[in-house]
Amino acid sequence: MEDILFTVGRRIRELRKRKRLSQSKLAEKAGLNDKYLGEVERGSNNISIRNLGQIAIALEVETAELLDxxxxxxxxxxxxxxxxxxxxxxxxxxxxxxxxxxxxxxxx
Incomplete structure (x- = not known):
């Protein structure tokens, strides 16, 4: 499970940086707490399907792209x-x- 969390977090960080968004800006766009988003990016916090979807929408990508x-x-x-x-x-x-x-x- 830990590897999956790390992979998803790394992918979110990669896409966020590509779109030149700060963690706090992405968190705001996704309706999430920026501390929580930081933990997700580091792979140290679980992420729900709902929150994954909100991040995908904020990054303007398909949810599946966050898992790949x-x-x-x-x-x-x-x-x-x-x-x-x-x-x-x-x-x-x-x-x-x-x-x-x-x-x-x-x-x-």
Whole structure:
């Protein structure tokens, strides 16, 4: 249950930030307490279906979009790839060989 709460909270935070809303502004639009919204975003408080729906309306998204974290996984993947590219570009020849060896051992 805790993982689901964290995933939903992270998704709400991501969408809120994308829409450039503060927690208090989103809470106001959704008719919720801003302290409660902060707890939801951190995954430390349960959220009812009703409140989830109110947040979705305030964010102008479908409720299902708050439950779907596949978009976040794609963002994380791109971000990690960019970070790896920077590491590889600045690596010495010796470090590059070590990175290759490590990557080969975990990928197979």
């Amino acid at each position: 974290d596949s978009h976040q996984r794609e963002i994380d993947r791109k971000e990690i790839a960019l970070k790896l590219q920077k590491i590889i570009e600045s690596a010495s020849d010796e470090d590059l060989c070590a990175i290759y060896g490590f990557a080969s051992s975990i990928i197979g």
